[in-house]
Amino acid sequence: MFGVDVGGTFTDVVAVTDGVITTAKVPTDLRDTSRGVLRGAAEIGVAGATAFNHASTHGLNAVITRQLPKIAFLTTLGHRDMLDMGRTWRPPEGLTDPGWRRSFGDAARPLIPRYLRRGVRERITATGEPLIPLDEQHAREHLAVLRRCSVEGVAICLINSYVDGRHEQRLRELVQEELGDIPVSVSSEVSPLAKEFARASTTVIDVLMKIIYGAYTERLDKGLRELGFTGSLNFADCAARLIPADVAMEHPFRIVFAGPAAGTMSSAHFGRLTGVRNLLCCDVGGTSCDISLVTDGQPFVDTTFELEHDLVVNTLSNEVSSIGAGGGSLVTIDPAGELRVGPGSAGSEPGPACYGLGGTQPTITDACVLAGVLDPDGFAAGRMRLQPHAARRAFEALDCGLSLAQRIRYAFDIGVHNIAEGLFNVAIKRGIDPRDYSLIAYGAAGPMLLPAVLGQMRAREVLIPPYPGLFSALGLVSSDRVYSDSRSAYQMLTPEAADTIDEVYRQMEDTVRGRLDPADRERAVFVRTFDGRLYGQTWETPFVEVPAGRVNADAVGSMIGNFHKSYAERWGHAFEALPVQGVTYRVHAVVPSPKVSYPEVPEGDGTAPEPSGKVTLRYLFDEDLTAVEYDRSRLRAGDRLPGPAVVREPTSTTFLLPGQTAEVGRYGELRITND
Numbered sequence: 168m169f170g171v172d173v174g175g176t177f178t179d180v181v182a183v184t185d186g187v188i189t190t191a192k193v194p195t196d197l198r199d200t201s202r203g204v205l206r207g208a209a210e211i212g213v214a215g216a217t218a219f220n221h222a223s224t225h226g227l228n229a230v231i232t233r234q235l236p237k238i239a240f241l242t243t244l245g246h247r248d249m250l251d252m253g254r255t256w257r258p259p260e261g262l263t264d265p266g267w268r269r270s271f272g273d274a275a276r277p278l279i280p281r282y283l284r285r286g287v288r289e290r291i292t293a294t295g296e297p298l299i300p301l302d303e304q305h306a307r308e309h310l311a312v313l314r315r316c317s318v319e320g321v322a323i324c325l326i327n328s329y330v331d332g333r334h335e336q337r338l339r340e341l342v343q344e345e346l347g348d349i350p351v352s353v354s355s356e357v358s359p360l361a362k363e364f365a366r367a368s369t370t371v372i373d374v375l376m377k378i379i380y381g382a383y384t385e386r387l388d389k390g391l392r393e394l395g396f397t398g399s400l401n402f403a404d405c406a407a408r409l410i411p412a413d414v415a416m417e418h419p420f421r422i423v424f425a426g427p428a429a430g431t432m433s434s435a436h437f438g439r440l441t442g443v444r445n446l447l448c449c450d451v452g453g454t455s456c457d458i459s460l461v462t463d464g465q466p467f468v469d470t471t472f473e474l475e476h477d478l479v480v481n482t483l484s485n486e487v488s489s490i491g492a493g494g495g496s497l498v499t500i501d502p503a504g505e506l507r508v509g510p511g512s513a514g515s516e517p518g519p520a521c522y523g524l525g526g527t528q529p530t531i532t533d534a535c536v537l538a539g540v541l542d543p544d545g546f547a548a549g550r551m552r553l554q555p556h557a558a559r560r561a562f563e564a565l566d567c568g569l570s571l572a573q574r575i576r577y578a579f580d581i582g583v584h585n586i587a588e589g590l591f592n593v594a595i596k597r598g599i600d601p602r603d604y605s606l607i608a609y610g611a612a613g614p615m616l617l618p619a620v621l622g623q624m625r626a627r628e629v630l631i632p633p634y635p636g637l638f639s640a641l642g643l644v645s646s647d648r649v650y651s652d653s654r655s656a657y658q659m660l661t662p663e664a665a666d667t668i669d670e671v672y673r674q675m676e677d678t679v680r681g682r683l684d685p686a687d688r689e690r691a692v693f694v695r696t697f698d699g700r701l702y703g704q705t706w707e708t709p710f711v712e713v714p715a716g717r718v719n720a721d722a723v724g725s726m727i728g729n730f731h732k733s734y735a736e737r738w739g740h741a742f743e744a745l746p747v748q749g750v751t752y753r754v755h756a757v758v759p760s761p762k763v764s765y766p767e768v769p770e771g772d773g774t775a776p777e778p779s780g781k782v783t784l785r786y787l788f789d790e791d792l793t794a795v796e797y798d799r800s801r802l803r804a805g806d807r808l809p810g811p812a813v814v815r816e817p818t819s820t821t822f823l824l825p826g827q828t829a830e831v832g833r834y835g836e837l838r839i840t841n842d
Contacts, residue, residue: 170643173200173223176453179637180207183763190637200225205390214395220643222403222425226376233276236378238320239313240279244286253477271478285309295331310345320374324354324367350377358481360655369481376419405484407432408649421482427457428485431466433642434607439464445604451613453495454512458593459487470709492585494612498529498578500567508581520561521553533558534578539782540822575786587623601626609638614821631837636818648758650679660747662720669718675754691756698751699730707750708734768835771803806831
């Protein structure tokens with residue numbers, strides 16, 4: 168099995184063959200990310216692999232940077248500004264700012280400019296009956312304008328179409344008649360759920376991802392076949408569940424946030440192996456720090472997520488909070504003369520100054536090179552020699568009154584503080600006590616920075632898993648294949664509603680069963696849930712269990728009981744006297760897949776581990792300190808490493824501070840605690 172995580176700086180490739188894990192880490196080619204994937208696959212050897220599981224941030228980065236194709240948006244007449252209006256929410260920093268505007272609106276960086284958003288005469292009622300017939304001539308007039316504008320795709324979202332999509336389907340036919348064979352997404356198929364804006368924004372993202380990933384998938388599949396790959400190509404969705412590539416490309420909005428989600432899945436899998444079931448997951452790469460939560464062995468999954476504030480995508484996703492803090496975070500001086508770290512990043516091109524590829528601004532990586540934490544000769548398994556003199560020049564060029572030692576120390580401390588603040592925000596949002604959780608640090612820079620966070624967070628420990636620099640990619644070989652469907656229908660949960668609800672589930676299960684490969688139909692496990700609310704509420708409680716089999720009056724009673732139980736667990740209180748309304752109904756077909764198993768390391772004999780050398784740590788403390796260096800591959804289970812110490816491996820470096828101790832676990836994991 169292969170797992171590939173395409174990041175903004177590096178592409179991580181892992182292969183599991185007969186229990187043996189092989190890894191490769193190659194720079195991401197931002198001009199065509201498939202090149203890095205194929206390069207890593209060729210380096211390890213993909214011929215004969217049974218599965219190639221893929222996750223990427225390419226589509227996400229395209230949205231964030233607005234490197235997007237030109238597409239159009241068709242909706243009901245009078246509603247074309249719904250993409251600007253959003254949900255009318257403001258973030259905390261915008262509440263007192265009269266000039267604040269949404270990033271995705273026309274006042275800032277629109278996904279679709281207003282002149283490409285068109286309203287068509289039609290109207291379906293909330294009960295699914297046509298109030299105003301679709302005016303086809305009016306639609307063709309708008310399509311003639313869009314043809315002259317040379318749009319590359321069209322998103323269609325009509326009012327109440329989640330109840331009846333006949334107008335959307337006819338409008339798609341008109342688009343193809345007038346504009347030819349271009350990608351078209353209709354909301355009644357992409358996201359047949361209530362709440363118009365979320366459905367519209369999801370449909371827009373879907374058609375963008377069709378254009379971005381369509382040709383990419385073809386190039387990737389062709390390149391893999393040329394390398395001798397004969398297995399199945401799967402993409403991970405936003406909950407790191409695997410979907411066959413052809414199924415994923417039907418509605419690719421589900422894969423836009425797959426990379427960060429894979430790290431959470433990998434953390435949950437490794438936590439279950441080691442008995443650590445409560446985890447604050449921290450993936451620190453070159454560009455960002457992605458933070459997520461695993462409680463009692465399960466990731467926190469939500470029904471939607473935001474690409475930007477209020478830019479909503481309707482898909483199940485591991486809840487991940489991203490901040491601009493990574494090894495490539497730029498160290499700058501603000502107009503007040505104060506030193507800042509992030510959120511900007513040097514990326515892979517040109518990269519930190521010490522890469523010697525043209526970068527002139529200092530980064531956290533440059534600070535760690537000058538401090539002695541990173542080995543200039545052993546970076547990236549020795550394939551890249553770092554240049555400390557270039558890092559020094561970059562820090563010296565900063566326009567401020569601080570000494571060189573202060574610049575380096577403050578840069579490191581501020582970078583660590585930024586990560587700690589992000590972790591605190593997630594803990595507060597979810598109401599957890601960090602003392603009950605372990606920090607699991609991965610990504611190339613995670614083990615280097617997270618031990619320094621431990622004193623601020625007061626968590627139980629920092630857990631450094633095996634292969635931390637490629638840990639997210641390992642999540643792609645720790646997941647199952649899942650086929651899903653969902654429908655919205657506002658329905659009071661009463662015995663009389665049983666037949667209606669049963670029909671909804673049977674239709675979805677038939678649809679999902681039709682997507683399954685014949686070999687998977689016997690192995691698939693069907694799981695039903697629904698999102699419900701107390702009658703009169705606006706927001707739903709998701710993932711309430713639904714009994715299998717025919718939905719009758721007794722099953723509806725179980726649904727009501729399960730809702731009140733889930734409501735109490737999620738919100739802390741229950742109102743069992745109030746009626747329950749079902750809103751969204753979900754079906755998942757889970758096809759179990761083989762998962763990565765980590766080899767156990769030999770037991771130590773009670774003697775102290777043998778160091779591989781010593782290094783002088785400069786700038787980070789009041790005086791220079793001597794730290795012991797260890798080669799991680801030579802550590803044994805039960806070994807104890809007192810700080811200050813540096814543990815080196817091909818894809819990452821672990822940095823223990825004075826007053827910390829790391830103990831090696833049975834799978835080679837490092838468990839770091841404050842003395």
